Amino acid sequence: MATATAILDSVRTEIDTGDFQKLHWEGSFADYLDIVMKTPGVTRSAFQRLYDMILSHGTEDVYENKEKQTRFKFFTEFASNHGDGIYGLDRRLNQLVNTFKSAALGYGTERRVILLHGPVGSAKSTIARLLKRGLEEYSRSDAGQLYSFSWMNPDRTTWAKDPMHGDPLQLIPEEHRPKVIAMLNETRPKGYQYDVTIKGDLSPYSRYEFKARLPKYNGDWTKMLAEEVKVYRLTLSEKDRIGIGTFQPKDEKNQDSTELTGDINYRKIAEYGSDSDPRAFNFDGELNIANRGIVEFIEVLKLDVAFLYDLLGASQEHKIKPKKFAQTDIDEVILGHTNEPEYKRLQNNEFMEALRDRTVKIDVPYVTRLKDEVRIYEKDFNADKVRGKHIAPHTIEVAAMWAILTRLNPPKHAGLSLMQKMKLYNGKTLPGFTEDNVIELKRDALNEGMTGISPRYIQDKISNALVAHPDEDNINPFMVMKELEEGLRHHSLIKDEDQYRYYKELLAVVREEYEDVVKNEVQRAIAADDEALAKLCGNYIDNVKAYTQREKVRDRYTGNYVEPDERLMRSVEEKIDIPDGRKDDFRREIMNYIGALAIDGKKFDYRTNERLQKALELKLFEDQKDSIKLSTIVSNVVDKATQEKIDVVKSRLIRNYGYNESSATDVLNFVASIFARGQTKK
Known part of the structure; x- marks a missing residue:
């Protein structure tokens, strides 16, 4: 049996002290300039760093209806490794990454609020969460390293970090910046795509410290930096509120703009004598702490108007206005997300025209491809998570099928059903339809996926089916369809009786499709x-x-x-x-x-x-079905020879189609009852 000492010794062998030292590097300002000359990427802007982070995970080309799409592995492999997965949104993610690329190259979108817009449960929050987590990990890698600086305290032994963890190059006075930038760019390695630039001024705190210490060195700022400043490796962290912020709106009575831009520290006013002394100010608003990184605004359009005005300056001018101080420079990606009703309210509000003009909207619809929807649920309902329960084949598929059908627009083509349209979207071929027809179908339904049933509802009902049958060792499609139908009456997003009836009719369509699928499976097993x-x-x-x-x-x-x-x-x-x-x-x-x-x-x-x-x-x-006479199963009068044949079929269902003993028996009985009623299709 392992002892506590043995456990700790085993863990100790995996600790990388060298990695710890790299992440906690400290040095002089001159040391930092050496780093900039060798690896100018440490001076990248927030948008440049975010774009490079996504690219660092690699890409692959995929084809959808003859059209080549770039798939970013950050949203697939990285996401899967962190318990998330984004499926079926390649086109929208391309649009998002292209927006980041444009901003990284300085084409204008760096002065915009990036707004993810879509129905509830369409992966908007997941995308934001992944971007924040990706930046955290990237900042810990050699490719994503960045730095900030500290001021020596009067005791000459401790250090005070710049509260907005600004870039050390901001310590260079403006009149000397052109010469320093030119020299740094001369030594820039070949092939590096960005120019070294110094954007923005110091935070009010560091600006005060710079001016207060400069007279001691007779204006020689280089000596002052050598004696008074220490540069350190900065690692971004949402938990520590370093470079990554998240803001969630509260009710209007409790909203306070200081949550974004910081507030006065009244306990320190007595120490420093003034509420306009930057040392008596907490630069801990979400826009302050997210400097050099990213800030996420949850349900951004529910913010009070005062907050939205702060966003205008933060996005367009890259400046914020803390109380009692001049405008302060920031460098961060502002990412918000909202749903359709809130966005419509923005469109109808004439006073919000300035915000609309400074917003890049990225639609994030529901998935409309069946295989992608199935992957969403398989992530949560698999053998590792659903222990002791067998999920019969097609159980997740029929739930996903119904969800997709609720999101699709009825096809305008007279000879095409909604089920057939879903199959075409899923890559199936149908007589008389080509890939060009599929492209045309999608072009005729540009807003497809912006309405319908949320994946969360499906997940809840599959969960209900798992716990509602404690005595069963498996759940099957009929159990899940029953949960889906019963929950419709209490679904908070169903607006009226017509919508309820329509969704219920689609369940009947799915049930009929499932019957055809299992009949075919049993036929093939026979x-x-x-x-x-x-x-x-x-x-x-x-x-x-x-x-x-x-x-x-x-x-x-x-x-x-x-x-x-x-x-x-x-x-x-x-x-x-x-x-x-x-x-x-x-x-x-x-x-x-x-x-x-x-x-x-x-x-x-x-x-x-x-x-x-x-x-x-x-x-x-067709040649052999009479030798088994499936219809006799429901009568429970089966001779020995027929039973042996049925057992062979059952074993094939288990071996080839993923059934277990119980679910194979269920599906055989079900198909047998269909044959007994004569409900067979050609």
């Missing part, structure tokens, strides 16, 4: 006889080969050469909806596929062609 499938495939391919080459095929029973068996070929092709007019194309496609494999030295296997495999399985099911 037909999953590899030897019989291989035999059927060989027979089909022999006939297709003879047909395409205008030859005869040898009858396996008589040995005579006969015409290709058209009836057999069509009985297979009809299972995957190949019309009679396209049978020749499909058969040539199969033979070309086999020929291409042969050129590469590979042997044809029906399992490598998903459409053909499905067609063969459905054909075999």
